[in-house]
Amino acid sequence: MAKQENQTSGLPEAVARAVGPERAKKAGEAARTAIGRLDRDNHWSQEPAHVYRAASWKAGAGQ
Amino acid sequence: MNDLHWLEAGEAARLIAARKLSPVELTKALLARIEKYDGGLNAFLTLRPEQSLADAKAAEDAVMRGDALGPLHGVPFALKDIIDAEGWPTTAHSRLLADNVAAADAPVTARLRATGGILMGKLSTHEFALGGPSFDLPWPPARNAWGRDYSPGGSSSGSGAAVAAGFVPIALGSDTGGSVRNPASMNGLLGMKATYGRVSRRGVVPLSFSLDHVGPLTRTTADNALALSVIAGHDPGDPGSADEPMPDMASQLGRGIKGLRIGVIRHFYTKDLIADPEMAAAIEAALTVLEDLGAEIREIETRPLAQYAACNRVILLSEACAIHEKWLTERPGDYGALLIGRLLPGMGFSGVDYVQATRTRARYAAEFNENFNTLDAVVTVNNMEPAFLIEDFEAGEKHYPRQARTPFNVTGNPALAVPTGFSSSGLPLSMQIVTAQFDEAMGYCIAAAYEAATGWTSRHPDLDKTAAVV
Numbered sequence: 430m431a432k433q434e435n436q437t438s439g440l441p442e443a444v445a446r447a448v449g450p451e452r453a454k455k456a457g458e459a460a461r462t463a464i465g466r467l468d469r470d471n472h473w474s475q476e477p478a479h480v481y482r483a484a485s486w487k488a489g490a491g492q
Numbered sequence: 493m494n495d496l497h498w499l500e501a502g503e504a505a506r507l508i509a510a511r512k513l514s515p516v517e518l519t520k521a522l523l524a525r526i527e528k529y530d531g532g533l534n535a536f537l538t539l540r541p542e543q544s545l546a547d548a549k550a551a552e553d554a555v556m557r558g559d560a561l562g563p564l565h566g567v568p569f570a571l572k573d574i575i576d577a578e579g580w581p582t583t584a585h586s587r588l589l590a591d592n593v594a595a596a597d598a599p600v601t602a603r604l605r606a607t608g609g610i611l612m613g614k615l616s617t618h619e620f621a622l623g624g625p626s627f628d629l630p631w632p633p634a635r636n637a638w639g640r641d642y643s644p645g646g647s648s649s650g651s652g653a654a655v656a657a658g659f660v661p662i663a664l665g666s667d668t669g670g671s672v673r674n675p676a677s678m679n680g681l682l683g684m685k686a687t688y689g690r691v692s693r694r695g696v697v698p699l700s701f702s703l704d705h706v707g708p709l710t711r712t713t714a715d716n717a718l719a720l721s722v723i724a725g726h727d728p729g730d731p732g733s734a735d736e737p738m739p740d741m742a743s744q745l746g747r748g749i750k751g752l753r754i755g756v757i758r759h760f761y762t763k764d765l766i767a768d769p770e771m772a773a774a775i776e777a778a779l780t781v782l783e784d785l786g787a788e789i790r791e792i793e794t795r796p797l798a799q800y801a802a803c804n805r806v807i808l809l810s811e812a813c814a815i816h817e818k819w820l821t822e823r824p825g826d827y828g829a830l831l832i833g834r835l836l837p838g839m840g841f842s843g844v845d846y847v848q849a850t851r852t853r854a855r856y857a858a859e860f861n862e863n864f865n866t867l868d869a870v871v872t873v874n875n876m877e878p879a880f881l882i883e884d885f886e887a888g889e890k891h892y893p894r895q896a897r898t899p900f901n902v903t904g905n906p907a908l909a910v911p912t913g914f915s916s917s918g919l920p921l922s923m924q925i926v927t928a929q930f931d932e933a934m935g936y937c938i939a940a941a942y943e944a945a946t947g948w949t950s951r952h953p954d955l956d957k958t959a960a961v962v
Contacts, residue, residue, distance in 0.1 A: 438840065439840045440836065440839045440840050441839055443821045444817070444820050444821055444836075444839050447820060447821045447822070447824045448820065448824045448832060448836060452832060452833070452836060453836070455833070455836075456833075456836030456837045456839065456840060457837075457840045459836075459837035459840070460837040460838070460839070460840025460841055461840065463802055463805050463806060463809075463837060463841070464806070464840075464841065464842075464845050466798055466799070466801075466802035467802045467803065467806055467845060467848055467849060467852065468799050468802065468803065468848075468852045469848050469852075470851075470852075
């Protein structure tokens, strides 16, 4: 099922509905504050932090 | 023997091996102390005195048979209630796991038991290692052994309270944004967040897969090094586990710090955030002690705390929300209010935000570790102020972001909380000693020299005054 976003809070609609509009709104504001503080750059390369490790494909890895 | 409750784990093991102390006598003494005082501190969620005593009796029988004994033979320990012990509940202090019983020991539990440790019980935690101190959960929050009106910190709240109260000499906690080092700070204890991957997290309820660490809280440096040496080691069942050799920690403790190069990150507590004057003064006094012991102190600069905090928060809450999404949708009413409030912002992050944070993390870790090309260790603040009043919600909300622990969850470096004395109101103060990846021994070496020079860790709370319910 496609994930719908709550227009007011920016949280997924199902979660916003479950926790109520007030909590969702507050959480959405906190999320935007945190994202605003995140350090971003536009460098691109194959970085260890976002490359899926080939070893992970091996059957049973991580079990 | 008097004051068995203040006996160090290492010393207790030596006395037991020498047949000068019975594990049954020690376990009984600690159970009696828990019975007498834990009503005021709520450190334990689950106790099974008969089972602990049976384990102690088996340990005593092994001594009398002349069996080979492990380094913690007959020594009691306790676990934060997110760490599995076979047949015991693992509740994460939450309604959602109130009926959960562990099918097997977590590897850290198995290691403690295999070296002779006696499991005393499961300890209070902030709900799912994030939400607390909470008064709307099935169990009350743990309280500070130095004054029950104060928070013991968290999320390993019961671990801090239990060790400081003399209920056990060793407790395990977990640390994702500082949850071993915060209660260590607020209870006057040593608390180690070792290198990411040093200690297995299998069988531990996760908060954030890429930031979670398991670590020991103890009253002394020697005990902390001993506990880490027992629980550390490669676990192929934990994808984050590192296959690195563990040096002999005990041999490092007495080597002294003459000639060591120690950096200090002052801007964390004088510019990025302003620490309580007593907390800052205690760190400056500690630096003077380290200098007098022969270390060279150099001030260094890193990125501002806020950048590390943002990186930690986006990763931590994104991963935590992936774990909790289903329950957040289907059973939101079963969470405590504090956990919901802290967790929910993670549902507002995008995939792009998470990837940016993980890329940032790799860059920050590489940058920070360059310091160890020219330094042996780095000292900085832990909490910005001592413990807050546990029932003061506003004070608690203000307290948690005012810390300098998340940088080292982001970079993965070992970070050891070390007591630096007491505030004028009698509450513990603390600093962190941070070292290069997999060089926990260096942190212990510096902490041991500092501990011997200052004696802060020999002070204990008087529970008749501090734990009494008025």
